[in-house]
Amino acid sequence: MVSIYRRPELAAQMVRPLLNPGVLDExxxxxxxxxxxxxxxxxxxxxxxLIPALEEAGALVVYVDLWSDTQxxxxxxxxxxxxxxxxxxxxPASSILGKLKRVGGADLGAFGFKFGFKLESVGTxxxxxxxxxLTEVVDQAKTxxxxxxxxxxxxxxxxxxxxxxxxLKSARDAINPRPGTPGHFIFIGTGSxxxxxxxxxxxxxxxFAGATSVPYPVLGGDYVGHLxxxxxxxxxxxxxxxxxxxxxxxxxxxxxEEMLKALRQLGRHLPPGANPDEHLPVIAATLRSTAADVxxxxxxxxxxxxxxxxxxxxSTDGDARGLFSGEAAADYTKALGREVRVExxxxxxxxxxxxxxxxxxxxxxYGVTDPFVQEIWREKKALEDKD
Numbered sequence: 001m002v003s004i005y006r007r008p009e010l011a012a013q014m015v016r017p018l019l020n021p022g023v024l025d026e027x028x029x030x031x032x033x034x035x036x037x038x039x040x041x042x043x044x045x046x047x048x049x050l051i052p053a054l055e056e057a058g059a060l061v062v063y064v065d066l067w068s069d070t071q072x073x074x075x076x077x078x079x080x081x082x083x084x085x086x087x088x089x090x091x092p093a094s095s096i097l098g099k100l101k102r103v104g105g106a107d108l109g110a111f112g113f114k115f116g117f118k119l120e121s122v123g124t125x126x127x128x129x130x131x132x133x134l135t136e137v138v139d140q141a142k143t144x145x146x147x148x149x150x151x152x153x154x155x156x157x158x159x160x161x162x163x164x165x166x167x168l169k170s171a172r173d174a175i176n177p178r179p180g181t182p183g184h185f186i187f188i189g190t191g192s193x194x195x196x197x198x199x200x201x202x203x204x205x206x207x208f209a210g211a212t213s214v215p216y217p218v219l220g221g222d223y224v225g226h227l228x229x230x231x232x233x234x235x236x237x238x239x240x241x242x243x244x245x246x247x248x249x250x251x252x253x254x255x256x257e258e259m260l261k262a263l264r265q266l267g268r269h270l271p272p273g274a275n276p277d278e279h280l281p282v283i284a285a286t287l288r289s290t291a292a293d294v295x296x297x298x299x300x301x302x303x304x305x306x307x308x309x310x311x312x313x314x315s316t317d318g319d320a321r322g323l324f325s326g327e328a329a330a331d332y333t334k335a336l337g338r339e340v341r342v343e344x345x346x347x348x349x350x351x352x353x354x355x356x357x358x359x360x361x362x363x364x365x366y367g368v369t370d371p372f373v374q375e376i377w378r379e380k381k382a383l384e385d386k387d
Contacts, residue, residue, distance in 0.1 A: 005256070007049045011052075015054055018032065019144055030210055032188045033198075033214070034216045036216030036218060037371060037372050038192040039257055040216065042150070045216075047063075055099055059145070060143055062085045064081035065151060066151040066155065074158060076160075079122065082130065086115065086133065089137065090114070092111050097112055100143065113140050131174040138182060138183040138184070138185065139182060141183065142183060144183045145183060145184075145186070146188060147188070148189075148190070152189030152191050152197065153359070156196070156199075156200070156206075165200075165207035166207045168187055187211075192371075195371075196359075196361070196367070219249075219254055223249075224245045224246045224249050227245075227263065231267075244277040244280055245263075249284075251281070252288055252291075258288070265287075291372075292375075293376075302352065302355065304335070304336050305340060305345070306348040306351055309345065309349055310352060310358065310368075312331070313368055314368050315381070319362070320365065320366045329341075357369055
C-alpha cells in the first residue's frame, strides 16, 4: 500500500478564502489557477487533500483531468464530467448526493435532483448551456459548486477548448453576482506549464483574464523529513542528513517519485562506510538528467525530422512559430541531409503532438509540453556546444 503524504493544513488554507472570502480574497471568485511542473504532487494534493476539504466544507466538486486523454477534445472531457455529476445528482443513492445531505444545509429529501432538461443535451446546440445547467445545480443544492480542471493549459490547444472556457466564464458571471445567490461557482485550474497557465489570466483575450494565478506550493523539507523518518522506522541506517536530502529533492525538481528513486539507489549501492551526504547529490544529478532523457528518447524514436522540429521548438524562449515556413524547411533539409517536404513536416509535427511532447499554443504557435524536459534539453545542448 502506497503511503500518501497528506497536506491538510495547505488544503485548509486554500478552502477558507475560496468558499468564505474576506475582502482581500474576493478576487478568487473570478477563478484560481495553480501552476507547477509535472509530477510534483499537484494531482495527489487535489484528490487527497483539497477536494475532500472542499466537500467537508459543503461544496459540490466536479473534477476533470485533461491529461487523462490528450487525444480527446478538452471541451468534451469537461462536458462528460459535468454530465456525470448531473446524473449522480439525479440518483438518490449516489455518493455525491449522500455527501451533500451529510454536510449541506439544504433539505434534499429522499429523491435526487430534478432537472428540466435532458442531461445529454447540456452544452450542445439547442440544449441548455453550461451556465444554465450549473445555475440549476447551485440553486437546488444551495451550496458552492467548484469545478477543478487539471492540466487546464490543454484547453487552449483547440478552438472548442477556448469556447469551453468562455462558457465557464459565462457560468461564473451568471451565478456569482446574483443578489442572495444560495451558492457560488468557483473555477480552479491547475497546469504543468507555468507560462501557459499564467497567460490564461494575464492575456485580455482569455476567458479568465484577471483571475488569480499563483505557483503551486511544492513539497519541501517537511516532506523529505517524513520520508527519512519512514526509512529510519523501517531500519535504514545509512541515511543522508535532512539538509542534503532536501537539496537533492530540489535538484530533482521537487518530484516525489524521483526522490524515492534516489533514496532507493542510495540504499542499494552505497559502499560500506561511505558518507550518504557525499553520494546522494551525485545520484540526484544523474536522475535529474535521466528523467528528461526518457521523454527525449521518445522524440528520437519518432525520427530525424521530428527531432529537428522538437529542437527548433525547444530552442525558442517563447512561442515557436514558422515550423512550416520555407526557412524552417531549409533548416530541416540541412539537418537531415535530404530535401524535406511540407507534408512531411505536418506529419512529424502531428506525431509529436500525439505523443504529448509538444503542444499547440495557438494558430501556428507551438511549445514543449513539459518545461522540465525543455530545461534539461537546453542544458545538454549547452554542454554539447562547449565540446
